[in-house]
Amino acid sequence: MLLNILIGFGVAVFGFVLQTSVAGVNRKVIARLQKRYGPKWYQEFIDIFKLLSKRATSHGWIFDFGVIMALGGIIATAMFMPLTNNIVAFAGYDNFFIFVYLIAVGMLGMAMSASGSGNPYASIGVMRALTTMLAYEVPFMVVILTIIKISGSSSLSLIGAFQQSAGNNWFFIALPLGGIVGLICLMGMIGKKPFETYIAPAEIASGPMVEYGGKQLGMLFIMHEITVFIEVSLFVHLFLGGAENIFLFLVKYFAVYTVLNLISNVNGRLKIDQVVKFYYKWPLIMAVTQAIIAIYFGWVV
Amino acid sequence: MASIEFLILFLVLASFLSYFVTKINSFAGSIVTIFATMFVLVSLSAYGFNATLDTTVLYLPGFTFEFTYLGVYFAIIVAFVYSMVSFFHPYFVDHYKYKNAYNMLFLLSLAGVLGAFFTNNFMQLFFFFELIVWTTMFLIPLGKSKSAAVSYFGFSAAGSFAMLFGILIMFKEAGSFDITAGLASLSGTNAILVFVSFIIAGFAKLGVFPLHIWLPIAHGNAPHPFSPVLSGALVKLGAFVAILALVRISPASSMITAIGLPFAHYIIALLGAASIVFGTLMAIKEDDAKKLLAYSSMSHGGYIIVAFSLLDSVAFAGGFYHILAHALASAGAFMAIAAVAHRTGTTKMSELGGIIHKMPITYVVYLVAIISMAGIPPMGGFISKWLIFQAVIDKGLIFISIAVFFGSIGSFLYVFRPLAALFLGQEFPQFKKIKEAPILMLIPMVIITLLNIYTGVFPNGILGFINKILPELGNYAPLVINSPALTITGYNGVLHPTLIAGVFGFGVVVAFIIFILLKKSRQVGLMDTYTAANFIHTEELLHYSVDFYAPLERLYEKQATIMTDFYDALANKVKEIGKLAKYLFMSKYVEVSVFWIVAILAFLLWGEI
Numbered sequence: 001m002l003l004n005i006l007i008g009f010g011v012a013v014f015g016f017v018l019q020t021s022v023a024g025v026n027r028k029v030i031a032r033l034q035k036r037y038g039p040k041w042y043q044e045f046i047d048i049f050k051l052l053s054k055r056a057t058s059h060g061w062i063f064d065f066g067v068i069m070a071l072g073g074i075i076a077t078a079m080f081m082p083l084t085n086n087i088v089a090f091a092g093y094d095n096f097f098i099f100v101y102l103i104a105v106g107m108l109g110m111a112m113s114a115s116g117s118g119n120p121y122a123s124i125g126v127m128r129a130l131t132t133m134l135a136y137e138v139p140f141m142v143v144i145l146t147i148i149k150i151s152g153s154s155s156l157s158l159i160g161a162f163q164q165s166a167g168n169n170w171f172f173i174a175l176p177l178g179g180i181v182g183l184i185c186l187m188g189m190i191g192k193k194p195f196e197t198y199i200a201p202a203e204i205a206s207g208p209m210v211e212y213g214g215k216q217l218g219m220l221f222i223m224h225e226i227t228v229f230i231e232v233s234l235f236v237h238l239f240l241g242g243a244e245n246i247f248l249f250l251v252k253y254f255a256v257y258t259v260l261n262l263i264s265n266v267n268g269r270l271k272i273d274q275v276v277k278f279y280y281k282w283p284l285i286m287a288v289t290q291a292i293i294a295i296y297f298g299w300v301v
Numbered sequence: 302m303a304s305i306e307f308l309i310l311f312l313v314l315a316s317f318l319s320y321f322v323t324k325i326n327s328f329a330g331s332i333v334t335i336f337a338t339m340f341v342l343v344s345l346s347a348y349g350f351n352a353t354l355d356t357t358v359l360y361l362p363g364f365t366f367e368f369t370y371l372g373v374y375f376a377i378i379v380a381f382v383y384s385m386v387s388f389f390h391p392y393f394v395d396h397y398k399y400k401n402a403y404n405m406l407f408l409l410s411l412a413g414v415l416g417a418f419f420t421n422n423f424m425q426l427f428f429f430f431e432l433i434v435w436t437t438m439f440l441i442p443l444g445k446s447k448s449a450a451v452s453y454f455g456f457s458a459a460g461s462f463a464m465l466f467g468i469l470i471m472f473k474e475a476g477s478f479d480i481t482a483g484l485a486s487l488s489g490t491n492a493i494l495v496f497v498s499f500i501i502a503g504f505a506k507l508g509v510f511p512l513h514i515w516l517p518i519a520h521g522n523a524p525h526p527f528s529p530v531l532s533g534a535l536v537k538l539g540a541f542v543a544i545l546a547l548v549r550i551s552p553a554s555s556m557i558t559a560i561g562l563p564f565a566h567y568i569i570a571l572l573g574a575a576s577i578v579f580g581t582l583m584a585i586k587e588d589d590a591k592k593l594l595a596y597s598s599m600s601h602g603g604y605i606i607v608a609f610s611l612l613d614s615v616a617f618a619g620g621f622y623h624i625l626a627h628a629l630a631s632a633g634a635f636m637a638i639a640a641v642a643h644r645t646g647t648t649k650m651s652e653l654g655g656i657i658h659k660m661p662i663t664y665v666v667y668l669v670a671i672i673s674m675a676g677i678p679p680m681g682g683f684i685s686k687w688l689i690f691q692a693v694i695d696k697g698l699i700f701i702s703i704a705v706f707f708g709s710i711g712s713f714l715y716v717f718r719p720l721a722a723l724f725l726g727q728e729f730p731q732f733k734k735i736k737e738a739p740i741l742m743l744i745p746m747v748i749i750t751l752l753n754i755y756t757g758v759f760p761n762g763i764l765g766f767i768n769k770i771l772p773e774l775g776n777y778a779p780l781v782i783n784s785p786a787l788t789i790t791g792y793n794g795v796l797h798p799t800l801i802a803g804v805f806g807f808g809v810v811v812a813f814i815i816f817i818l819l820k821k822s823r824q825v826g827l828m829d830t831y832t833a834a835n836f837i838h839t840e841e842l843l844h845y846s847v848d849f850y851a852p853l854e855r856l857y858e859k860q861a862t863i864m865t866d867f868y869d870a871l872a873n874k875v876k877e878i879g880k881l882a883k884y885l886f887m888s889k890y891v892e893v894s895v896f897w898i899v900a901i902l903a904f905l906l907w908g909e910i
Binding site for chain 2: 005008009052053054055056057058059060061062064067068069070071072073074075076077079080090092093095096097098101102104105107108111112115116117118119120121123124126127128130131133134137138141142145148149152153154155205210211214215216218219271272273276277284288291292295296
């Protein structure tokens with residue numbers, strides 16, 4: 001059991017390092033897109049460790065406790081995440097629903113802490129984050145229902161193995177409409193434009209993050225990187241056939257994140273009601289169509 | 302030796318005792334209610350878990366009782382909520398006009414609940430049902446509004462009479478009021494009629510769409526300590542009746558082969574789904590914290606209905622567990638709100654803010670309750686929602702799954718509102734002097750919080766008990782649980798709740814170590830925040846709590862009043878028909894009356910002359 005916990009913690013740390021590096025490389029990619037030179041690829045690490053070393057202000061115990069709960073919840077979620085078919089801390093218990101709901105503990109901790117700061121911008125940011133969550137989660141879950149129904153399992157590594165077995169395509173190809181919905185929902189999940197309404201630095205001063213500085217902000221940055229790691233890995237395992245080895249995982253991970261980042265950088269920001277309207281229109285219709293085609297008619301590519 | 306009859310008689314006697322004791326001293330009278338309910342809870346648990354509860358009847362002629370695991374499960378949950386809430390009485394009864402009646406009716410309604418869950422006779426079920434409705438009807442108007450009781454009674458009476466209709470049909474068929482014989486005798490059209498009438502009764506009690514209008518009115522205006530009972534305990538009576546109808550009556554209807562469900566049950570599941578969506582959307586809009594929780598009860602009633610209409614053992618286990626998890630969560634949340642109302646005098650979110658600094662324990666109680674209510678691990682609500690999801694996905698119910706997922710995510714939105722508006726945010730100057738809730742109120746709240754965590758971390762014991770209920774409902778396989786390994790097996794995965802909780806604890810410890818190792822922060826006041834260079838000196842202006850989800854609410858504000866409009870229109874139509882009848886038959890002109898007399902005589906004598 002101790003070994004499993006250590007492996008899980010290793011996965012969480014690996015996820016943090018991986019996502020922070022990938023994000024740094026992506027800053028360079030975007031810079032080249034905009035004809036700039038861009039920062040060093042390890043700039044994100046410098047930012048986080050600088051923040052962790054600074055002295056900060058605190059707005060009371062709930063402000064600190066929320067940050068601890070947020071980071072703790074996200075580390076716990078990441079510990080269940082399989083990397084490849086073999087590297088998984090708690091084999092058999094990497095249930096999809098754990099990722100959706102345990103990640104919510106972390107989100108709740110962050111929302112609590114942000115509201116506890118007493119800044120209205122933070123509350124507006126939390127409101128927008130929760131509303132965005134209501135928007136993207138339903139189409140996503142309908143697609144996942146289809147995937148679980150077809151593969152007969154909600155375990156991420158088993159879903160990955162199902163796609164790798166002979167005769168089955170990746171679900172991104174097998175369920176083309178669902179794959180597109182999954183990608184759009186992933187953009188909402190990791191807060192990329194046009195769905196980054198709840199961060200909106202120029203409008204509500206970074207929303208939930210407005211009051212943070214020093215170690216609290218550093219910890220929330222770590223939390224954010226691990227959250228992105230969890231969500232992108234979810235996509236890799238659910239739609240892109242999982243990973244037989246760590247190299248394939250890295251390639252798929254980098255490809256997904258970079259594609260999302262590129263799409264994000266040519267878009268503006270939607271208003272929050274537009275986000276809700278958008279997700280409950282085309283993605284939901286596509287997800288339901290896909291589910292009906294795949295479950296009731298059995299047409300899977 | 303405890304018999305059911307003895308417990309009921311004991312409660313009736315205790316209710317009269319508390320009536321007279323409260324007249325002399327309200328504190329002592331409230332203590333009587335605490336001891337009476339605790340006694341009932343302890344004897345129910347002690348004898349109920351071992352199935353040694355005596356069913357013999359000595360003093361009540363004509364009454365018969367039967368021991369079922371289903372009845373015990375419900376009775377223990379309800380008795381638990383009653384006993385926990387009774388700890389609030391010493392602080393609240395003095396606010397009410399008829400405090401002795403309050404204590405008496407409280408205990409009498411518990412007697413009614415026990416009778417309803419343990420009876421094996423339909424006429425008795427109806428009698429105890431009415432006992433609960435009548436006692437509750439006089440309890441609700443002691444709160445904020447008298448008209449709330451009218452709404453409650455209207456819907457409850459509609460449900461009761463629908464049930465009576467079904468009972469009488471069965472009496473005609475079977476010749477007795479026995480529950481098993483009555484349900485077994487049904488076939489053809491009668492089965493459909495009884496099914497529909499029992500569903501109406503269950504929906505009216507549970508507050509499920511479209512019979513939900515009374516729920517926010519009654520919950521929101523009931524006395525503060527009675528709202529947890531209404532939401533956590535009494536609406537579960539509706540679930541009890543709905544289970545009778547959904548599981549034990551099979552009306553003739555065609556099977557939908559794609560999802561393996563009878564058409565009738567699919568329609569009920571759709572109504573449950575509508576209830577989830579409607580309850581969630583209305584809860585997001587609500588300003589009063591108690592009404593918000595009432596709408597959340599409606600949404601959770603929808604989950605229970607969906608679970609029991611799937612005719613599947615995993616879904617049933619999920620439904621039963623949800624009944625328990627929601628009873629605990631909603632009792633905890635309502636009690637925390639009651640404690641806040643006791644100290645501040647209001648439950649409106651727009652008037653409160655920042656009381657976490659003065660009432661931290663109440664805050665933690667509310668936090669744990671809403672984590673369970675939103676179905677987030679490591680609390681009990683997650684287990685039940687996981688089981689229900691398993692069944693919904695296994696059957697491939699796409700449209701119901703949309704509602705189920707929407708309600709699940711939507712619950713994050715509405716439960717967060719009171720958290721942010723009441724407890725967090727700026728500390729209002731008028732609440733800077735309030736104190737934490739008194740110790741007698743904290744005891745039940747802490748117990749409920751611990752149970753909320755227990756049901757999420759170690760669900761196997763309770764699921765083992767639910768496995769004893771499942772055979773009573775028909776030929777359903779027990780849920781696969783592995784008690785030494787603490788795992789639950791669903792259709793498409795294995796859940797290890799203890800592992801999840803343990804890993805979560807590990808994560809929090811790691812985060813705490815990181816936090817404590819780094820430099821200590823400087824404490825600043827709540828007003829010391831970034832305001833984009835505006836100078837703001839009043840706390841209210843920096844507290845964002847009114848119309849929290851305004852952009853989202855705007856998307857459905859035109860549709861929000863659709864059901865109240867429907868009932869208003871219905872009431873108008875009834876009035877119009879009454880006016881027409883009055884105009885036609887009760888005219889002040891003699892000749893009109895003579896005309897009707899002649900016309901009716903002519904009609905009656907048609908063909909005779």
